[in-house]
Amino acid sequence: MAMSVSVSKLQPMPGYVLVEPAAKQTKTTSGIYLPDSHDEKPQYGTVLAVGADWVTEHGATVKAPCKAKDTVIYKKWGGNEVKIGDIEYQFLKFEDILATVK
Secondary structure: OOOOOOHHHOOOOOOEEEEEEOOOOOEEEOEEEOOOOOOOOEEEEEEEEEEOOOOOOOEEEEEEOOOOOEEEOOOOOOEEEEEEOOOEEEEHHHHEEEHHHE
């Protein structure tokens, strides 16, 4: 039995955020079109959902570094991808978020 999942139903676990990565670049700022073999994924996107604060094994509480609808920059090799439809969403740990864009 196949399970139907929609992004709006996903709620990250404590310590995680759900991010929709920005669209892949097909053209450089100078106007050069990139080939299909160019698979560099963007390292920024829009936060869709934020999990609860994370409590460490020592009892310290780590607050979320961002909120829903923020644009964030994240680590290149951070997170876990989940493909829903044609989009690969990212589940990122709070520590994988490098910056928010203001």
